[in-house]
Amino acid sequence: MHGKYTYKMKTFFKAIEDxxxxxxxxPLDLLRAxxxxxxxxxxxxxxxxxxxxxxxxxxxxxxxxxxxxxxxEDKSANAHSFIKI
Numbered sequence: 001m002h003g004k005y006t007y008k009m010k011t012f013f014k015a016i017e018d019x020x021x022x023x024x025x026x027p028l029d030l031l032r033a034x035x036x037x038x039x040x041x042x043x044x045x046x047x048x049x050x051x052x053x054x055x056x057x058x059x060x061x062x063x064x065x066x067x068x069x070x071x072x073e074d075k076s077a078n079a080h081s082f083i084k085i
Contacts, residue, residue: 035042
């Protein structure tokens, strides 16, 4: 009985391995192969994420500036309960 259970667990984890290696990571394998031909095309996804991050940072900074200009920010010493003075 112990051998049957071990076989089931082994096939279960083998199925998980096959799912990730053969299906979910397949696009990354294509990008790795593309890098040998064209570096810019292979890193397009990275550039997209960096542009999204830069836009989000600029938006956040503009929102902080707007709230500071309106005087909405609580700058008192006990504004945040996790800061112990």
